[in-house]
Amino acid sequence: SGLQGEGxxxxxxxxxxxxxxxxxxxxxDAAALLPRL
Structure with a gap:
């Protein structure tokens, strides 16, 4: 499910x-609020 979550x-x-x-x-700011991939 990890790959599915990343997708x-x-x-x-x-x-x-x-x-x-x-x-x-x-x-x-918006990009900084989200986790880096």
Whole structure:
């Protein structure tokens, strides 16, 4: 399930960044809130 979880993160990460940016978060801040892959 580890690989499956990483796949989900890869799919969701850009969406989460987009959502954070939509709420006024700077891109660097949004990316910093998420775990590095």
């Amino acid at each position: 989900m993160v890869l799919l969701l990460r850009p969406l989460v960044v987009d959502l954070l940016e939509a709420t006024g978060t700077e891109h660097e």
